[in-house]
Amino acid sequence: MLNQPTDAQSTSDAAAGAAANAALDTSAEALRLRAELDAGLRARHACISPKFLYDALGSRLFEAICELPEYYPTRTEAAIFARHGGEIARAVGTGATLIDLGAGNCAKAASLFPLLHPFQYVPVDISADFLQDAVERLRQRFRHIEMNALGMDFSGGDWQLPDTVRHERRLFFYPGSSIGNFTPDEALAFLRRVRAQCGPDGGILIGIDLAKESAVLDAAYDDALGVTAAFNLNVLRHANRLLGADFDIRAWRHRGFYNEREGRVEMHLEARTVQQVSWRGGSRRFEAGECIHTENSYKYRPGGAVGLLEQAGFAAAGVWSDARGWFAVIHARAAVPMIGPGAMH
Numbered sequence: 001m002l003n004q005p006t007d008a009q010s011t012s013d014a015a016a017g018a019a020a021n022a023a024l025d026t027s028a029e030a031l032r033l034r035a036e037l038d039a040g041l042r043a044r045h046a047c048i049s050p051k052f053l054y055d056a057l058g059s060r061l062f063e064a065i066c067e068l069p070e071y072y073p074t075r076t077e078a079a080i081f082a083r084h085g086g087e088i089a090r091a092v093g094t095g096a097t098l099i100d101l102g103a104g105n106c107a108k109a110a111s112l113f114p115l116l117h118p119f120q121y122v123p124v125d126i127s128a129d130f131l132q133d134a135v136e137r138l139r140q141r142f143r144h145i146e147m148n149a150l151g152m153d154f155s156g157g158d159w160q161l162p163d164t165v166r167h168e169r170r171l172f173f174y175p176g177s178s179i180g181n182f183t184p185d186e187a188l189a190f191l192r193r194v195r196a197q198c199g200p201d202g203g204i205l206i207g208i209d210l211a212k213e214s215a216v217l218d219a220a221y222d223d224a225l226g227v228t229a230a231f232n233l234n235v236l237r238h239a240n241r242l243l244g245a246d247f248d249i250r251a252w253r254h255r256g257f258y259n260e261r262e263g264r265v266e267m268h269l270e271a272r273t274v275q276q277v278s279w280r281g282g283s284r285r286f287e288a289g290e291c292i293h294t295e296n297s298y299k300y301r302p303g304g305a306v307g308l309l310e311q312a313g314f315a316a317a318g319v320w321s322d323a324r325g326w327f328a329v330i331h332a333r334a335a336v337p338m339i340g341p342g343a344m345h
Ligand code: AVJ
Pocket: 007, 008, 010, 012, 065, 073, 176, 177, 178, 180, 181, 220, 221, 228, 295, 296, 297
């Protein structure tokens, strides 16, 4: 079995550690985050990046979401690893250089150590302090695995692993459907970046949430208890803190639904009545019913996910799913670039 979910410490949340305490922070990173928040609030269609969902409270609310009966992804992915872990381990092989993208507390990867027996473990997360603590504890438990924690933002376009990461047998681990926060174009660019860091003997083990009946998705992102609503609304508290904004939380309503045409779940915050909002350096009027877009969570068809990996230069070697076909864990190997007529398409 997998340990407790850790999606909260994944890519979208990459800047969480930095974002959480940025209010009084004048570091370049904090300034950049505030500028990004400011720009999103000024945009014609206002938006707030999903990475701002994960301050300290937001990360806990996401953990609570993973316990909800309606929120199936974390549980379903864990069940796939529990059921097919042996087969997955045989496919990816032991002795890999396991690169855990958005590792957070490292729990998901650590639960696979007894099966995968990696030679080297490289957890990567922008929240480096958090990572160091987690890795310190893991070192005690798995003394024979070489560990090399990296504090790095890999959500942008030009990240590169340092040479301390072994080049042989690189296996990138990207669970939790974190890829869903990227648009398909961004996802492709990201996967190409991963492919570029793989040797010819490298690969990726990725968890991807699949398209399904909209009622299931609507419930998963707008649950009966209102935990997802609290998670979404909390981004306004975060904005109040980061920007000195004066959002009245009670004046906003959570929206979470599947946009079938776009193939994604969307989260928005909708103004219940006309709102005048001010923050350090700006202000804006929101009409009643006007929305702030806070998240996209793309859902793929199995063929679409495999196609995306292939476009990025991988060859899908294994696809594992649950009985309902709600979630997929895919292992793909670095494909050898074709030379000659075969490369035409
Ligand atoms: C952490 C991005 C995978 O998209 O399902 C959960 C975040 N948002 N409920 C997802 C989330 C609303 C989650 N990811």
